Amino acid sequence: MTxxxxxxxxxxxxxxxxxxxxxxxxxxxxxxxxxxxxxxxxEPAILLDDDADFTYTERTDVPWTVRGTxxxxxxxxxxxxxxxxxxxxxxxxxxxxxRVVEVHPEQWSEAWKRFFGVLHLGQRTVIRPTWExxxxxxxxxxxxxxxxxxxxxxxxxxxxxxxxxLEAVVTRGCTVLDVGAGSGILAIAAAKHGATRVRAIxxxxxxxxxxxxxxxxxxxxxxxxxxxxTLGDAWPWPRTSPIECADVVVANISxxxxxxxxxxxxxxxxPGGAAVLSGFLAVDAGTxxxxxxxxxxxxxxxxxxxxxxxxxxxxxxxxxx
Amino acid sequence: MAKKVRAVVTLQIPAGKANPAPPVGTxxxxxxxxxxxxxxxxxxxxxxxxGVIPARITVFEDRSFNFILKTPPASDxxxxxxxxxxxxxKNLTQRxxxxxxxxxxxxxxxxxxxxxxxxLDDAMRIVEGSARSMGIEVN
Numbered sequence: 001m002t003x004x005x006x007x008x009x010x011x012x013x014x015x016x017x018x019x020x021x022x023x024x025x026x027x028x029x030x031x032x033x034x035x036x037x038x039x040x041x042x043e044p045a046i047l048l049d050d051d052a053d054f055t056y057t058e059r060t061d062v063p064w065t066v067r068g069t070x071x072x073x074x075x076x077x078x079x080x081x082x083x084x085x086x087x088x089x090x091x092x093x094x095x096x097x098x099r100v101v102e103v104h105p106e107q108w109s110e111a112w113k114r115f116f117g118v119l120h121l122g123q124r125t126v127i128r129p130t131w132e133x134x135x136x137x138x139x140x141x142x143x144x145x146x147x148x149x150x151x152x153x154x155x156x157x158x159x160x161x162x163x164x165x166l167e168a169v170v171t172r173g174c175t176v177l178d179v180g181a182g183s184g185i186l187a188i189a190a191a192k193h194g195a196t197r198v199r200a201i202x203x204x205x206x207x208x209x210x211x212x213x214x215x216x217x218x219x220x221x222x223x224x225x226x227x228x229x230t231l232g233d234a235w236p237w238p239r240t241s242p243i244e245c246a247d248v249v250v251a252n253i254s255x256x257x258x259x260x261x262x263x264x265x266x267x268x269x270x271p272g273g274a275a276v277l278s279g280f281l282a283v284d285a286g287t288x289x290x291x292x293x294x295x296x297x298x299x300x301x302x303x304x305x306x307x308x309x310x311x312x313x314x315x316x317x318x319x320x321x
Numbered sequence: 322m323a324k325k326v327r328a329v330v331t332l333q334i335p336a337g338k339a340n341p342a343p344p345v346g347t348x349x350x351x352x353x354x355x356x357x358x359x360x361x362x363x364x365x366x367x368x369x370x371x372g373v374i375p376a377r378i379t380v381f382e383d384r385s386f387n388f389i390l391k392t393p394p395a396s397d398x399x400x401x402x403x404x405x406x407x408x409x410x411k412n413l414t415q416r417x418x419x420x421x422x423x424x425x426x427x428x429x430x431x432x433x434x435x436x437x438x439x440x441l442d443d444a445m446r447i448v449e450g451s452a453r454s455m456g457i458e459v460n
Contacts, residue, residue, distance in 0.1 A: 013342075013343045013347075015343065015344075015347060026394055026395065026396065026451070027396075027451075027454065029333055029394060030394060030396035030397075030455075033333075033373075033396075033397075037344075038334075038335075038344075039332060039333060039334040039335070039343070039344035039345065040332075040333040040334075040344065041330050041331070041332050041333075041344045041347070041348040042330065042331040042333065042375075043328075043329070043330050043331075043348075044329055044331070046326070046328075046329050048326055053325065054325050054326060054379075054381070055326070056326045056329060056379075067344060067347070067348070068344070069343035069344040069347060089454065090450075090454045103343055103347055106346065106350065108341035108342060108343075108345070108346025108347075108350050108356055109341035109346075109356060109357055111346070111350050111356075112349070112350055112352075112353050112354060112355060112356050114353075115353030115384055116353070116384070146355060146358075147354065147355050147358075147383075147384050147385050148355050148358045148385060148386075149358060149359075149362060149385065149386060149387050149388075150385055150387070151325070151381050151383060151385045152383070152385065153383040153384055153385050154383070155382070155383035155384055156325070156381070156382050156383035159383065182385070183385065204387070206387070254325075
């Protein structure tokens with residue numbers, strides 16, 4: 001009879017968790033390293049403003065968390081030495097309780113994938129992580145995309161709202177400009193919906209390589225050009241020449257960024273074309289609709305999700321409509 | 322609450338040696354971000370560096386993320402400058418080692434971007450305070 005496999009594999013690691021003043025994190029982290037931690041994680045207390053932006057404020061009035069992972073077993077003598085060391089440090093504020101917990105063994109390189117599966121967005125847009133299989137319906141477009149270092153995995157409501165809007169406004173043979181492209185998910189969707197020329201720009205230069213890689217993976221790299229910059233910068237924008245304008249301009253950024261660029265965005269839309277704007281909360285959508293009208297967009301409609309919103313507007317035709 | 326940032330964490334790990342084991346796995350796994358992608362990018366950016374190079378990671382609501390490298394912990398720089406091997410700070414009240422004022426200036430310059438000051442003299446005072454707390458003298 002073969003022996004039964006063990007039902008529980010012993011942990012190789014313990015995690016030492018210390019709560020401390022924000023000014024003391026470096027000293028505590030150093031103490032954990034001396035105690036044998038091969039790496040330390042410092043988690044600041046953050047205040048997430050409700051301004052729908054990519055920013056946050058670090059709070060210094062509440063404790064921060066410092067975690068050190070020490071190879072198991074972390075015996076009593078080791079724990080006692082660490083406690084002694086911590087109490088000897090010239091800290092700004094008294095430490096919170098130190099906790100030592102066993103780290104449950106896990107296949108870390110694979111575990112994160114459970115958060116991602118095949119996503120159905122809009123009527124016919126599918127996001128497929130590369131490790132998943134999916135058989136598409138004839139009318140569906142499938143975007144192969146693994147989450148990574150740029151915003152735009154398909155999991156955020158603003159991405160979903162933009163993808164839905166693109167289904168309606170992108171027509172075969174049209175041109176598209178994606179402002180704040182992130183992972184390139186919207187640019188790739190536009191290309192797969194039939195856009196022949198898509199330009200994707202982002203202030204973050206590191207996303208350019210991500211867009212190119214994702215476009216390549218999806219077989220649309222010939223139709224997508226990526227560059228770092230913003231409107232009027234990556235491609236100096238000739239407002240007077242409609243040739244360089246796009247049939248569809250999509251910008252999923254933040255309320256402040258979209259509002260600041262709105263007149264440039266509107267100017268970048270070809271007469272008769274559409275602007276798709278998102279990245280702001282539904283409570284701010286009314287303001288955005290009015291700003292879009294002031295910027296010269298017509299037939300402005302808002303599409304609210306649970307918390308976020310997307311505003312779509314058209315630029316008037318060259319001939320009176 | 323509607324937001325785009327899900328979490329922020331700074332990982333202090335050895336340059337070029339990120340792997341999915343803890344603390345990277347334990348810190349980033351529960352956030353559901355692509356751990357292999359982080360390791361690859363971190364190791365690439367830190368391949369020519371030495372010692373502990375912290376990475377400040379911002380995890381977004383859609384589980385994408387970005388990170389920036391921070392300056393090494395002052396303690397790591399001081400210990401390396403003083404030639405003290407890692408883990409030998411058992412007698413904190415005793416003299417653990419010493420560095421020169423030039424080395425202190427060098428470390429203060431490295432740390433300047435991450436300190437709450439633009440003034441090098443202030444930065445040197447901060448680093449000297451850290452040195453003192455570690456039993457490292459400045460000669």
